[in-house]
Amino acid sequence: MEAASISHNNFEQCIKCTICTVYCPVLKVNPAFPGPKHGGPDHERLRLKNPEFYDEALKYCLNCKRCEVACPSNVKIGDIIQSARIKHQKKPGKIRDFLLAHTDFMGTMATSFAPLINPVLGLGISKAALDGVLSIDRHRAFPKYTGQKFETWMKKQAETQSRYPEQVSYFHGCYVNYNNPQLGKDLVKIFNALGIGVQMLKNEKCCGVPLISNGYIGKAQKNGKSNLKAIRESVMDKNIPIVASSSSCTFTLRDEYPHLLDIDNTEVREHIEYATRYIYRLFSNPDRIKKLKFTDRKLNVVYHVPCHMKKMGWEIYTIELLKLIPNIKLTTFDSNCCGIAGTYGFKKENYKASQEIGKPLFDMIERSGADYVVSDCETCKWQIDMSTSQTCHHPLSFLAQILTN
Amino acid sequence: MKFDTILIGGGLAGLTCGIQLVGQGKKCLIVSSGQSALHFSSGSFDLLNQVNGEAISNPIEAIDRLSILNPSHPYAKIGKANVVSYARQAKALLERTGVETVGEENKNHFRITPLGILKPTWLSVPDYAVSPDDKALPWKKVSIFNIAGFLDFHPTFICEQFEKMGTQSDILTIDTPELDILRRNPSELRATNISQLFENETAFRNLAGIMRKGRNHSEAIIIPACLGLNGNSISKLSAMIDCPVYMIPTFPPSLAGIRSQRRMMKYFQKSGGYYMLGDVVNNIQIAPDGSFQVTTGNHGDVRFCSSNLVLATGSFFSRGIVALRNKIVEPVMGLDTYSSDDRNEWYAENFFDDQKYQYYGVKTNDTFQVMKEGKVIENFYAAGAILSGFNPLKEGCGSGVSLLTALHIAGQILKK
Ligand SMILES: Cc1cc2nc3c(=O)[nH]c(=O)nc-3n(C[C@H](O)[C@H](O)[C@H](O)COP(=O)(O)OP(=O)(O)OC[C@H]3O[C@@H](n4cnc5c(N)ncnc54)[C@H](O)[C@@H]3O)c2cc1C
Ligand code: SF4
Ligand code: SF4
Numbered sequence: 151m152e153a154a155s156i157s158h159n160n161f162e163q164c165i166k167c168t169i170c171t172v173y174c175p176v177l178k179v180n181p182a183f184p185g186p187k188h189g190g191p192d193h194e195r196l197r198l199k200n201p202e203f204y205d206e207a208l209k210y211c212l213n214c215k216r217c218e219v220a221c222p223s224n225v226k227i228g229d230i231i232q233s234a235r236i237k238h239q240k241k242p243g244k245i246r247d248f249l250l251a252h253t254d255f256m257g258t259m260a261t262s263f264a265p266l267i268n269p270v271l272g273l274g275i276s277k278a279a280l281d282g283v284l285s286i287d288r289h290r291a292f293p294k295y296t297g298q299k300f301e302t303w304m305k306k307q308a309e310t311q312s313r314y315p316e317q318v319s320y321f322h323g324c325y326v327n328y329n330n331p332q333l334g335k336d337l338v339k340i341f342n343a344l345g346i347g348v349q350m351l352k353n354e355k356c357c358g359v360p361l362i363s364n365g366y367i368g369k370a371q372k373n374g375k376s377n378l379k380a381i382r383e384s385v386m387d388k389n390i391p392i393v394a395s396s397s398s399c400t401f402t403l404r405d406e407y408p409h410l411l412d413i414d415n416t417e418v419r420e421h422i423e424y425a426t427r428y429i430y431r432l433f434s435n436p437d438r439i440k441k442l443k444f445t446d447r448k449l450n451v452v453y454h455v456p457c458h459m460k461k462m463g464w465e466i467y468t469i470e471l472l473k474l475i476p477n478i479k480l481t482t483f484d485s486n487c488c489g490i491a492g493t494y495g496f497k498k499e500n501y502k503a504s505q506e507i508g509k510p511l512f513d514m515i516e517r518s519g520a521d522y523v524v525s526d527c528e529t530c531k532w533q534i535d536m537s538t539s540q541t542c543h544h545p546l547s548f549l550a551q552i553l554t555n
Numbered sequence: 556m557k558f559d560t561i562l563i564g565g566g567l568a569g570l571t572c573g574i575q576l577v578g579q580g581k582k583c584l585i586v587s588s589g590q591s592a593l594h595f596s597s598g599s600f601d602l603l604n605q606v607n608g609e610a611i612s613n614p615i616e617a618i619d620r621l622s623i624l625n626p627s628h629p630y631a632k633i634g635k636a637n638v639v640s641y642a643r644q645a646k647a648l649l650e651r652t653g654v655e656t657v658g659e660e661n662k663n664h665f666r667i668t669p670l671g672i673l674k675p676t677w678l679s680v681p682d683y684a685v686s687p688d689d690k691a692l693p694w695k696k697v698s699i700f701n702i703a704g705f706l707d708f709h710p711t712f713i714c715e716q717f718e719k720m721g722t723q724s725d726i727l728t729i730d731t732p733e734l735d736i737l738r739r740n741p742s743e744l745r746a747t748n749i750s751q752l753f754e755n756e757t758a759f760r761n762l763a764g765i766m767r768k769g770r771n772h773s774e775a776i777i778i779p780a781c782l783g784l785n786g787n788s789i790s791k792l793s794a795m796i797d798c799p800v801y802m803i804p805t806f807p808p809s810l811a812g813i814r815s816q817r818r819m820m821k822y823f824q825k826s827g828g829y830y831m832l833g834d835v836v837n838n839i840q841i842a843p844d845g846s847f848q849v850t851t852g853n854h855g856d857v858r859f860c861s862s863n864l865v866l867a868t869g870s871f872f873s874r875g876i877v878a879l880r881n882k883i884v885e886p887v888m889g890l891d892t893y894s895s896d897d898r899n900e901w902y903a904e905n906f907f908d909d910q911k912y913q914y915y916g917v918k919t920n921d922t923f924q925v926m927k928e929g930k931v932i933e934n935f936y937a938a939g940a941i942l943s944g945f946n947p948l949k950e951g952c953g954s955g956v957s958l959l960t961a962l963h964i965a966g967q968i969l970k971k
Pocket of ligand 2: 163164165166167168169170171186187190191220221222223224225227
């Protein structure tokens, strides 16, 4: 109905209302950050005239998209900022950023030496080294690397999984593969309970989130194209939809590919889903959903909605799924960022801001007296595990734990 | 996903209607594409300030005259008796959600604008400065404190206006070390960020200390509206320095408006309502049985179904209605609008004149059901700023129309 907007990110739709600035978590704690309105639509005007106006402080943006969710004029503020970073940011240089960005490289190296690496990463002395030499903050608890990759385990399941008449292709992501194969196994358990077999994509690559945020755009595009090829093959040729267990991988595959990496995923986008949404669709068939039998223990559960989940608006599917649990008291926290934003919070220069951003959430979790804390995003989990007395669970892992069948 | 009622737009109107419905056990979903006009609110809710260009002091008494002059005004459709009862219900509903207010429906009081001018209004939040009188303030001498470097508040204008009304004021500055960090980015030194900073107890105590010292026998202290978004409140500050402290609204974003929006949203969610922010309703289908299927930008082929639908998408500002070159349209469903197709009729040359476009909005019948191609759509209502037939600015009835039409519609849905 509206006149075709002129730019890709509709920055000219900004009416300068300042609403976005109220909801930016970084602006509250880091005055060096110009904020969503200035760094986004305001400066975009200037940058178009002269790239010299690019402000390096845009690197402090978490890409949480809370500004976009609040904007009444539908300005894609987060995309504007990320695109500007891609276009103008000084090339990445630090070894630290390389290591944080290349989750699959790090993962492959580390899983091979997991028994060696894990204790080393936990040692005070190596933390000091990471801090001093690599500027990875010493307070960070490093996610543990697994001894056996999820992919290795999955390959052994191929035969059993193929027996199910209904199939999904699982985009497991680096975290499941290298750090937490149990989450992948939990997903398989739940999908199997629903009568669905799980297979892997052909040659899955890191979705690109850490590459994009650390400035490795070429590599991200390369991965993206390869993933899109595998996804197309599954969706278009074999008619098998894609599910993912990471909210950020899902968001990247669906939205950041076209918006930031110029990868056109129109044909397959609707078939890439976060796992709880896929399961939600089965609600239309109550007999099937009844196959999931949960404990009738009284459970006090807190659900933290990750920023990218909020941006997609898909927390409603996780919530509806959790509500299937008979005696659950569910409290949802949806208005705070945990502060870690992927690899952002690992960097020494961001550590303080990262913890300050998350503090209101940590306090709410501590006050909640919850039996379980649940969240869809792996990096939110790291942050919550490290910063509160609670352990955060992925909704699928949580469900798998209380499944009685 | 099935609901009793889906509300499109989660501002004052959508939330009020939703809160009323979930309170009676109805399953409700609110979809809102972004934050609402409450973010620009003065901190006061207007019921009715003017009829036909004349200021009025008792809104209820004026409803009859307004209804004769403009039978399509939302208040005329609601009827005087209902206006009274809904106005009282609205105040109680706001209070239930944690939005306390002062004021009565049958007597306007006066709020103070960011420029220090008195304007009539119905309800104000208690931590804002108000006056019962339109020509004088309740104090002879006040101290006005501004935050050093804060650009959204102008004490000199306020001081000048106060002087005209016989109130003397000192202008003082608040500067605490904690503010340094915010001032490093002066253009982002905003009311909401300042409020967050003073949630810190030490900073709050420092603030109280500065005020106690600088107060100089004033009867009241006036500060910009930049405290009490979450915790540390004005009443706590008043008690600490043993002197009443009041706030005056700043330029946007509005602290009181954002606080109201948050509290109402939380209350709605706590009562079991579903609120989806940052999502746009882009299609509505009416099934053969008269129920509605709503499609949104985020949810693709997962549709939301309901037996009742309430459109509370606001006016031009929130894109509830959109002006094309020669037409005013309702963008979601193409509903009938009350407007002119001649662009020249939309506005008067003089900005301060009664602007026709302000009256534009969707057409409804007397029970606020919307129309398409002249036909009423059953169980499909419109509430709040999207309605036609009133001028929120000139008549001073913006919030009143949102609150009262929302309650009226909720009442009809509950009667079924
Ligand atoms: C700048 C400004 C200041 C004002 N100040 C005052 C004041 O101080 N006192 C007073 O009494 N009145 C004031 N008003 C009048 C104000 O309009 C009403 O008070 C009231 O807040 C309007 O509420 P509403 O819910 O009807 O609409 P809005 O608050 O406009 O809410 C509409 C919501 O619908 C959403 N929306 C729009 N289209 C879609 C879609 N397709 N899908 C999903 N969501 C959608 C929007 O994002 C928005 O959140 C002011 C108005 C403006 C514009
Ligand atoms: S919220 Fe949207 S319209 Fe308002 S200032 Fe930010 S980008 Fe501009
Ligand atoms: S994406 Fe998040 S961090 Fe970046 S500007 Fe928007 S709200 Fe701020």
